[in-house]
Amino acid sequence: MELAINITSVCRIRVLLVPVGPIKKSTFWKHVELVKQFAMVRLGDVTPDLKKDSTAMFSSQVFQEGQLHFQFLTSYSRDQAYLEDFQPHRRIFGVVGIMDCQEWKDKNLSEGYEQFVKNLDKYPTAVATRCFAFDPTENQPDDTKGLIMIPNVGNMSFYMSTMMCDFASELLSQFEMIAHRIEMLQMLESPLQNNMLGPPTNIRASFPSSASVLPQPSMSSPDLNPPPAANLSSARMPSPVPMASSSTSFLKRSSTSATRSATKSPVPSEQPRSPTMNRSYSASNMLGSGEITKTKRRTPGRIQKLLADFYLLAGRLPDAVSHYNQAIEICKGTADFLWLASAMEGQICAMLLLEYLHADVGHIVPRGQMSPELRSESPTHEPSEQSSSTPSNSGLPSSIVEIPQKYESVMQKYAKVPSTSVLPLPTLVYVEACIKVARFLLTVAMNGGWNDKVVALLVQGKLTSGVAENEQEGDHMVMDPKMLKDSGVTRLSIAEWTMRAAGNHMRDIPVMDQIIATNCMVSLLSVVGFQRKAAFLMRESVQIILPLLIQAHTKVISSKHEDGRNGKHTGRHDKGILLVLERICDSYGIEGPDSYTQPSSKSLRSKSASHFGWPELQIEVLRECITVSEALPDYTSMLRYTTILLRKMYKYISKDEQIRLASTIQRIVAAGKKAGHVDSNINYWGVDLVKSIEAVKPIARKAVSPHSVKREVAVTVSDGDPFIYNPFSNKKLPSHRHTVLVTNEFTEFKVLLSNPFGFDLELQSISLSTSGAAFEPTIASTTIPANASLTIRLTGTPKEAGKMIIKGCHIKIAGFSEQEFLMEEAVDRTEENTKTSAAHGSNAAGQSSSDAAGSEANRYVLEVIPEQPLLKIRETSLLHGALMLFEGEISQINIELENIGNIPVDFITLSFSDSTTTNPLPINPELPAEEVYEVELFTKGTPVFSWEGSGKEIATTSGQKISLPPGEKWSLHVNVFGKRHCNNGTIQIDYGYIDRIVSSETLDETESQKQAMPVFYTRQLYLPLLITVSQHLEPSNWDILYLRSQSNVEQATIDESKKKDIIALNESSSLNPVERLLQSVQADIASFDFDENSKHDYCLVAMDVRNIWTTPFDIQFTIRNSLENDPANDDTIYFPVTIQPGLTTRITVPVRRIYLSAEKLVKPVPSVDPSKQFVVSQAPKVAPEQERARLRMFWYREELLKRLTATWRCSSTRREGDLQLRSTLRLTPTQLSVLQKSDIEFLVNIEDSRRLAHRSFEVPSNKFIDMTIAIRNHRGRFTYMKYSSGN
């Protein structure tokens, strides 16, 4: 039943359109729309009643400008029947049957008409009836009396309007009858709401609505027997005197139908009507005699009001106004506030209509018997009691102010009702009045102030002039702020008026009306943008509907075997209420269904960004939503709201309830599947379980490192950097290295999962979800404990090379279907940034810089490279990976490699590191240059490892091309040098397959230059070695002595000794080896090649060599006296010696004295490390002479070490190596002076003489001999000499 929610509702004549079956639903509605076009009939057009035109009370000819407004209804309930005597516009005055002749082709139309007439009994208040038969065929005879055929040809609308005018005429004449009856009434009682008497429970209240007559076309209603009109009218008769009921009732239908129905016997078993009946009695009992007299006193005013109402309905506005004025006067006198207020409402409506007509016609021309009082009233038409009112001219904007003001006083009157009357105020009237004003204001506001258009709209009862909009859809309208400003109406005032209607008193009106009124208020509020208020009321209305839903549901269940219509019926309504729920959720800031259906991480995040709302209320609302969808039952939305509640609000819900909700979800899914409602592929969980995914770095053996072809192939320990500290040098730190996956190789990922819920999550299966290059994940399962996080390792195998994006995980939680959980953004973003800065991905850098693009950038992109070979060290010659060496020893180890991969190896390179190079001794820059040289030579200049594959260049490593097909073995040999202090070392074998040059597709064109450089990957094998270097021989106590035969040794003695020596040599080793050595040198000393101007000076180098080992060692010293590598003039002296364990042997070897040129001596101390950073010496500046002396010392020492080398051999263990002399050799200046040749040399020679020894000649006596003295100046400058001969 429609409520009177428009300010002009009072002037509308309600006409019910009923289908006369059989008729198709669509056809019926089509015709309804057709009839609705004729909702307004001008009085001037109404067919005058010829019989008593001038005398007729509601003659149409008196006020021809007036209009009749019909309100065509298609449904009707008796909820408001008690108000019909109070406000006649609530009555159904006319019934129009709509027949579709097409359905009656083979039947007699009169049958249909009879059916219509029979059904009329249900509408006892209808005073005029028509039955329209649409679309008649040619052969259907138009002979049924009362049935009006409307042919679908010609000017149909003209025909229709004529019919409507005719109908109106009948109505008017019926009005007269009713009016006459009213005038004769002695007593008129205020309306009393029927449910006020019984306990106002909702169930009870809902009965009338369930019994409402819905004129569904398909619903024939033989079961609902119409109550006899007489009986009904008496029942609802508001007469205090029961026996006067039938006579005083003006509710009776037109006499014909009344008499006809009177012939019928009353049906006593009409239960639903009984409350009405009861009311009538009890009400009369309730009224005391004093009340009766009061009522009697008030009756004249009430009659005036009713007459005015009928005048208004009949369009006789001037009469209506005058009658209203009278009614107001009288009612005020009798303090009859309810009727007074109602009369005022009617008056306001009449004034509005007058204003409308004024605008329409131009000006009202009163004619005929227009009463003179009207003439004075018509322009000003003020109720005299309105003290504040000013005379208003129609069309002035003041109406906006005035009408609410008037209604304000109406409200005051309504408020006074309870105090002045026994019967309480009918709440519906009050609520309607509030809504009326709100709608009035809204109409004004939406159309930009008071103007003719607004008046027209008000009269039509529409909010906007747009295409006939359904009022329930009013919420979709958007208010134009400019219009609002122009109109002078504030949103607040509209809302205030609307909210006046809300409140506890709403519970007094019937449930259906409550729902309609609430919805009406909701649409009003949402149009003005008060979404929260609207949601509040929406929630209320849902709460009102809920019991009905449950009722309907149980009814459906109880009568399941009934035809499906019932179910379908509720289904249609379900959709609506679900929409309402959604809107409530929206208003309360609960995520909408959009993000639910596609809970991609993006939308979830954007939602959370704009997260708002009151959590407790959200929970409350969600619970209500669940209850409602449970009542329907709609499993999908039930599931939706449960999951929203769980995943959004888990922070605010206790653990127990979380568990309950989680189990509920499973239950719903199970039930839903059974009912076939729930799609099993729904995502239930919106919370991101997956916090981060990270590829686990492969083990060293499997790690791959990229190389560009142009660069140095393998990078040894970084010593190419000239700076002590280089901030850019640590780029290649392994932590920043991009993880690269290899095709067809098992890869591990570290996944951090977190469970924010208060219960354990059992993951039946979890696997990585990727895009890009094909990837075959392995499925795992785990359980995340409540409120905890868990790191698990997920594995998988990439199947092809290319770029692979890791999106998240596919997780199947126990009891639910599999769902993809994406990685959380925040964690990933930072990670990605470090990744972008590292070597790869200009690609990713571009994306993350454009942060807005977002979704791309937060992916974890990994590169998958083609298959790589895999090698294994099959065996080595080492025992337990350890090696014992003597200092200076050179040993060889064998390493056998096997290709255990699937593709061949065609490139191999070795690089080494040992403990002395990886942790080099720190060099103190304060140290003198020569000591620095020593240290450097030790750390850098003497590599522990060398590889024969790299050839002679020991220090540098380079690759070697080999061919090693899968499954084959290959061995290589590495030399190890026993270096002091070395305790471990690593052999790194890099290998790869570079025939296929990998051009990495991941690089963008921004790095096209880099891209031009192909990248290949190698893998490393590491062979760690434990090295023990033992010191076995240590030289010490170095000394350098003069070796010069100054003494004049007799040749004979020499010969003698020589002879002896030879004998000794032959017989035994009595001769000291040193002596023997000297012997051999002696000749050289003596040999004196004068021509060459040179002589061979010798000095003795002596040292102690101690054997601190347990086995004897054979040492061979090699003295290379001539360094000019002249094989012909090989002056190399070998001096073998054997040292027994624990013994110290003094070694004395003759070494030629050295002369180094001056140029050589000024050369600075060289550096072993070519790329060393130069550091300005902090040491105090030394004098140049001192500096020169130091350089000389350095260079002579170097020269000496070059000449004097020693190797050792251990005969028992077959080990051999170099004896390290360098470390112990320290020269003193005296020793140096012995070692170096003097600057000036004298060579003395005597011609023709026999040379005996050094500077001893045999010359004949008394004979002049020539003695030549050659003076040799080794200095780099001239030397002045003074020659003096002293005898």
Add this chain to the structure above:
Amino acid sequence: MAATYYFAIVGTKDSPLYETELTSSSKAASNFDTTPKDDHRHLNQFIIHSALDVVEEVQWNNQALYLKVIDRFNEFYVSAFVTAGNARLLLLHDVKSEDSIKNFFNEVHEMYIKVLMNPFYETNTPITSQQFDSKVKFIARRFL
């Protein structure tokens, strides 16, 4: 019947920063059973929430921070006070007394500003300070 009050500070995102149920000073000790109160409490919250619409409308037409009674529902009135940061102090009450509510709001606003000055407090997050709670209750006892 003792006057009951419900006080809430609502942040800019419609979420409550602080809420409390207050009873009038005359019957401070009264502790009526909680079961019907719980039902009641949600209604209070709903009323406050729906009143936010009105607050947002009224605050632009009013120079003062204290907006007086802005809404009513059944027998309840809603008084509002808008801070400079657009946090809304809302009081649901069933007895009209404009001046005392004004004083109450002013005092609570001062307290709220003190909370805001706390460097560890983030705006628009619930106020969990015990001291704030007790102070609000104290102010309520004084003025309401």
